[in-house]
Amino acid sequence: MGKKSIFLSVVILLVAGALVCPAHAQQMKSVKIGVISPLSGPLTFVGTSMLRCVQLAVKDINEKGTTGNGPGLLVGGQRYKLEIVNYDDSADPAKSVAGMRKLAEMYSVPVVLGPFGTPQVWATQEVNVGLKVLYNGLSTSDQSRKKGNPLYIQERVPGMYYGDAMAEVAMEKGYKKAAVVTDINEAYVSWGKRFRQKLESLGGQVVAFESVDIKTTTDYHSIMTSFKAKNPDIIFVAMYEEPSALAVNHALDVGYKGKFMVTSDWGVKSEKIVGLDRMEGSIVQAMVHTYYRKYPDQDKRGYATAFMKKYVETYKEDFAQPGLSVYDPVWMFARAMEIANNVTDAYAIRAACPKALEEGKLPIIFPNVDVLKNGLMWGAPELILEVKGSQYKLVKTITVPKNILE
């Protein structure tokens, strides 16, 4: 073979190689995303779940890409892998703020997942705009997205909006007299009030309304005794999962024979604490994964079931519900970076978030399809279930209309 032939062969081989794997030949850059969650203190279980859920999302994105076009993100012809930087705020608002500052100033993160809790979210809303950080803070308060923060994402419709549908179902089932007990957390009090307002507008009656501090209340017997004396058809319980179960148990302890209506915090643990056999005819307002966990064949998209299975297989224990809530925003932020063609500008990423969901290509658990101007991820339905024969029967699927939420 002549020198010319060898030279030509080498050139052809090099060009062919570059054509076959152009992106892989490049070094992947990394873009840091922040996670602020309580990894110490009484909410460690929640915070650990949050971090793990982000880790699972990041792993999948780095391996397969956002829409199967991986690995990593493709932004401006450059591949990026996501890298997590986490901060333990111990569920202390002051530390949440310190965490936001550190992640922005030291690591230049454009997006953050967390913190968890309304006080923590409200505290960080004072600083994130100045720091140019887009974040999804976990707060069930309706007020959180009404503060006009242009870089805040609320990943779920506040529970209070389901109070209307819950009141309608109560009336449909003939449960016209209700007693309400909520946590003193503003989100739960609002939920209870919304339920009361709607029930009374439909001709029902709320015979008692109590708000308690679930952190210090361990005995609900006397509250339930006072409720029982007023003979309600149904007791509406709006609290975190385990206190809900305790309140239901204590109502049963004092001989209450009516039904219960519990909120979307109800889950596997509360089922085990109380026993579904003791709640025949009771109503549960649930997020979709609560239903799919028991009836995986109902999960037509398959993402929720696949995620829950993967989490348990990876970490050998169950997740805390708030952890699940941060999984979808990770995907949304990653896809938004690709659409915006930008991995650093929080405003550009935020502007691309609606499109990221609208496309419908992301393997997200809750099928939201839009991000409203006020930052609320919207579109995923929630469910109203009835306990029948220790199983759940689907009563209604609810999607709160956009115009109410804007």
Next chain:
Amino acid sequence: MIELAQYLLNGISQGCVYVLLASGLTIIFGILNVPNFAQGHLYMVAAYLGFYMVMSYAMNYWLALVLATFALGILGLLVYFFVFYPIRNAPEVNLFVAAMALLMILEGGALFLFGTETKWFLIPWSRSVLSVGNLSLQVQRVIVIAGTTVVMLALWLFIKRTSLGAALEATAQHREGALLCGIKVSRISAMAFVVGTALAGIAGVLIGPAVLLEPTMGMGPLLVAFSAIIFGGLGSVAGAVLGSVILGVVESLASGYISATYNLAFVFAIMIIMLLFRPKGLFGKEVWRP
């Protein structure tokens, strides 16, 4: 009337938990002048011990109750010898600080060992309810009432009918006098700690199946138990018992007739009223100050 009777029943069952905690507190305070702020956390440790024995090792509940009580007694002995005995002659504030430090250590240790996820005890009668007419009570709470009655009877017999009990009482009444009578005060002090923490142990395992277990579960009952010993009179076991039952009932009535949000406010208000009109409490000793 039925409603009132139910509140009284609820209050008595909750009061029994306070009885066990408060009796232990008052025995320790009476002998050592130490406000054992860690009593609530020792009760929490016992609840977790009971939980793991029953749920992880499938142990019989009653055996777990006995073993956890012994374990807490031993823990009490260790705490006495390693924490309070070395500083027994130090100013009182040192004892206060040591008690607070113990509280922090126990809480941190519990968070580390047991995690923050809420746990619950499931035993065969967890969901059983005893009903008599229109009155109902969870079977475990009936066991709490019965168990507390038996334990307090046994404690009374121990104090009034045994020489060790007499030595305990004598030391509580007058430490120096007890020394002069040849009573080994340091051993009696250690025994007081063992008895006090064992009572917390019994409380923890008795109430464990009726509540949710969290590392901070001891703080609420501790506050009420402290109020009960002040109400009943520092150093008086009878005062601790009566104070605990009264405050348990007040808490229940306030929850039922007024609001659960303010039930503890009523409990502390009762304590303050007692302090204003009878500072020594129901059965406490007069404190002479020059």
